[in-house]
Amino acid sequence: MNLQHILSFSSDELHEWALEKDRRDALGHFRERFYLPQRDGETLTYLCGNSLGLQPKATREAIDRELTTWQNHGVEGWFEGEESWLSYHRYCQKSLAAIVGALPEEVCPMNHLTVNLHLMWASFYQPTAERYKVLTVAGDFPSDQYALETHLRFRGYDPAVALIEVVPRKGEYSIRTADILDTIAQHADELALICMSGLHYYTGQVYDMQAITAFAHRHGLLVGFDLAHAAGNIPLQLHNWGVDFAVWCSYKYLNSGPGGVSGLFVHEKHHTASLPRLAGWWGYEEARRFEMTKGFVPMQGAAGWQLSTPNIMALAMHRASLAIFEEAGIENLRRKSEELTGLLEMVLQRINQKAGMPKIQLMTPTDPAQRGAQLSLLIENEGKKVFDALTAKGIIGDWREPNCIRLTPIPLYTAFEDIWKVGEALENYWKL
Missing domain, CATH: 3.90.1150.10 (Aspartate Aminotransferase, domain 1)
Known part of the structure; x- marks a missing residue:
């Protein structure tokens, strides 16, 4: 062009x-x-969807539909009504999978981004005496920096030692892919995980996630991405790239409302593995969830990392926006x-x-x-x-x-x- x-x-x-x-x-x-913001009767030029996407006009109708279910069915809304709430996450999986390039069972809308990031670390960060360090990029979004720093401390490691940050070359704003790969190779014997943004919030740079993942896997390393600024912005192929896990929020490019529900990807190759995890009852096998028995049995796929009863209104808002993406492509x-x-x-x-x-x-x-x-x-x-x-x-x-x-x-x-x-x-x- x-x-x-x-x-x-x-x-x-x-x-x-x-x-x-x-x-x-x-x-x-x-x-x-979409509703375009107004000021003094004039339509504003809105170029801030990277921070908060605009409200789809279908959002209000989507919320009203669930309010009506609540009004007419009360607690039975989990099982009754036009579309019961019990499996609401499933209504979003197909369209969400198309956006991030995944199988429907590899994705699930749930929780919030930093919660999901900690959950993924609990499962995929398994340090040993020799391999305990984590590679990331310098200056990532503060929430990611804080999550990585505190999670490392929680596990007993000093972030100043255990966290390896790749920085841009002097006089440059972007980080070269070659420098990321070189750093992986240099520290491969002491790395336990690579976790970084897929698109940098400050510079707007898209990292070569496919190349980074393939190179890391050749060194026996797991790779996860924060896609807060990538999901709904650029085409992704998480399944085909072999990415191990990814998290994202939905209130930026995905237009699902302030503080909207987050999303999670876990590659199918990890679905049958006995990964450690921090669990909650909504991640328990759905057919047996209400047996209320001891011993956690996870749902198959990414949905097994759900924790608490989902926010149906937030999911309804998310679903309304995803329908637009599905239509537009x-x-x-x-x-x-x-x-x-x-x-x-x-x-x-x-x-x-x-x-x-x-x-x-x-x-x-x-x-x-x-x-x-x-x-x-x-x-x-x-x-x-x-x-x-x-x-x-x-x-x-x-x-x-x-x-x-x-x-x-x-x-x-x-x-x-x-x-x-x-x-x-x-x-x-x-x-x-």
Whole structure:
């Protein structure tokens, strides 16, 4: 996809080009399926789905349906009604599996991300005297950093010794795949686990999960990924890549509501293994769950890691969004995402070109294969002022200390014209 030609467009020409793209967009009608934030009667330009996705209009109906079941059936809603609650997670498995590239029994919506991360560590982090260290990437999302640090301490290890972090080379923002693989090889004899994000929240870099997994497995190592910023953003093939486990949240790209239910993947090769685990009664074999007997017998597949009675309202919200993904198709969304993000990159290049100097530096890789929808902008000295100016113009991104603006076009509800608006706001800010 080459968008270099738009660098020579005037603002009016670029605006008309964007409008024509919107008129021809086969996925454009999905925008009408979401509530777009408003301010003083004006629709905002929302480029913050990497932090919180917008509300599908179907969400309210989905919640009302379960409220009606509760109203009419009370506790019997677990067994009665149009769709009983007892197996509600199953209603999400097929569409969720398509998004992350898994078998339906390998995925399950449950708990929250950091809870699931600790559960996976309890099962897959099995240190020995020789192999007890964990490899990750530097500067991962704070929740992951805190989880890894405290879990290691809980197991009796000093994170300063047991945690190996791969860092970018000097002067670079991304971490090269070769450096990750080299670090794995260097420490293979002392590693017990590799656990890292699949897409970095700050830089927007997509890691080569397939290559990392294959290389780690050749060294006898297990691999898990946090896909909070990848699920619903980029196509994944967790089963085919042989990833051992993965976790993600659903309130970003998956649009399932603030604090929405998390998701879990466990490869089928581990379903029959006698993995240690921290268990709860909702992970017990469903047909025998209400026998209330001693001795944990897990459900088959990822569902066996469930803990407590699920939040049906959260699952209903999640299901409503997953239905939209199933209709749109993750590959179709990815193609539009690449176009939107590519256009945003060209708009930023136009700013630098018109300014005659690099006003904006991209932290995110320019190779579409190494990024998702998000672009991370580095603006030295006045980044927060620029961010505030964008917000004042009704353009909603997010600010990350110390100097990063993240803008994320979401293919389900971002228009090409929205990207033009970003360029106009930035040109007006710098009076270009």
